[in-house]
Amino acid sequence: MAMSLSIGQTFVVGLGEVGRRLSGALASSGTAVIPISRKCGWEHLSADRDAPVLVCVREEALTDAVSRLHGVAAERLVFVQNGWIRPALAGLPGCSRGLIWFTSKGDFYKVLRPSIFSGPAVATITEALVHGGIAATAVDARPFAAAEAEKMGFNCVVGLPLAVHALSLGEYLVRHAAEAEVVFAEAVSITARALGVVPSDGWWPEFLRAAEPLGWVRSSVAKALEYRNGAVVRLARELGERTPANERLLAATGFQI
Ligand SMILES: NC(=O)c1ccc[n+]([C@@H]2O[C@H](COP(=O)([O-])OP(=O)(O)OC[C@H]3O[C@@H](n4cnc5c(N)ncnc54)[C@H](OP(=O)(O)O)[C@@H]3O)[C@@H](O)[C@H]2O)c1
Known part of the structure; x- marks a missing residue:
């Protein structure tokens, strides 16, 4: 014991x-x-x-x-x-x-x-x-900030896009692979910029690995959008950037920034 x-x-x-x-x-x-x-x-x-x-x-x-x-x-x-x-x-x-x-x-x-x-x-x-x-x-605080930006990518993909397309995570990553990667890239780059850290090219392949056992996950209602995709779009606007993939998905739910 x-x-x-x-x-x-x-x-x-x-x-x-x-x-x-x-x-x-x-x-x-x-x-x-x-x-x-x-x-x-x-x-x-x-x-x-x-x-x-x-x-x-x-x-x-x-x-x-x-x-x-x-x-x-x-x-x-x-x-x-x-x-x-x-x-x-x-x-x-x-x-x-x-x-x-x-x-x-x-x-x-x-x-x-x-x-x-x-x-x-x-x-x-x-x-x-x-x-x-x-x-x-x-x-320490700095690696945590980088990890936070990376996690934001995960949370912007495993949620809103699944609700909008009515697909499981596994189905979404196959049928809308390009969109998923852009949603992720927008989320991590904007969050990283807001936090003053540098995103890594390795985060997307790491995400795909982490998502493998979660292929069955569905999200019938997109939750907490003001903390996830909505926050990314808001931060992007404050930074003078655009996040069109996240904006399109949010618009599909009627979410107002
Ligand atoms: N589940 C996961 O796998 C996972 C993984 C990573 C991160 N997270 C994050 O972790 C957080 C929690 O998620 P979760 O899945 O554990 O949610 P959850 O299952 O809904 O649990 C939230 C708990 O908080 C309680 N609660 C709500 N308001 C409260 C208050 N004012 N005082 C005390 N308790 C209160 C709820 O009680 P009631 O039952 O009374 O509402 C519920 O028991 C979220 O931010 C989520 O994104 C979750």
């Missing part, structure tokens, strides 16, 4: 797909996990003022969760949402972030590559996740 790490306790806000997977790994490592749902657990946050708080709500619930975390030191908070969430976290300088590189949907669970964490609260969490069976790595 693996030895436990005994790293104390961690609060987990939002026990959905990601929250329950991270909680399971933390618990396996010997961490005491204190769950916080919409209705329960918030009162415990002040009981241990050193314990990290992993925030695992969806992007759409982030603003509400952030307002409920008012008064909790930013240095304790770790946000793992996909998408362009920097504006939502602007009032929490010094908070930590995570980019989740597994896919969890019901019974399906696949680690695509190590999840990436950065910030003052992530060292013990990353160690505990690895100990509990989830590949994870802690990096």
Whole structure:
């Protein structure tokens, strides 16, 4: 049996797909996990003022969760949402972030590559996740920013285009290969530019590799567009650039920038 790490306790806000997977790994490592749902657990946050708080709500619930975390030191908070969430976290300088590189949907669970964490609260969490069976790595702010730009490419392809074309990811990548690559390229280049990092030519082939086990994924309704393709188009406009492939797909859903 693996030895436990005994790293104390961690609060987990939002026990959905990601929250329950991270909680399971933390618990396996010997961490005491204190769950916080919409209705329960918030009162415990002040009981241990050193314990990290992993925030695992969806992007759409982030603003509400952030307002409920008012008064909790930013240095304790770790946000793992996909998408362009920097504006939502602007009032929490010094908070930590995570980019989740597994896919969890019901019974399906696949680690695509190590999840990436950065910030003052992530060292013990990353160690505990690895100990509990989830590949994870802690990096500095700059490599994290590059990883964020790369992940934005993933999230702009695995979502909106599937809803617009009513195709699975596998079907989409075969039937609309050229569009998929442009959607990805627009997303990573604009996000990278906004973050002051340089995109890599290797990100697209890496994406195709990561997407292989996800060919069955569908997206009947495109969600969180203001944090994903919508954010890319908005950022592009601010930078004086164009993102026609993302704009066309957004227009097909009636999404207004
Ligand atoms: N699932 C994946 O494979 C995956 C992979 C990479 C990244 N991500 C990202 O991780 C984030 C979470 O995704 P998910 O798939 O875990 O979503 P999810 O399954 O919908 O889970 C979100 C959880 O947050 C809870 N919640 C919502 N508002 C809350 C609040 N104010 N306080 C406390 N809890 C609240 C929800 O509770 P209710 O049930 O009451 O609504 C739900 O349990 C998203 O940004 C997603 O893009 C997900």
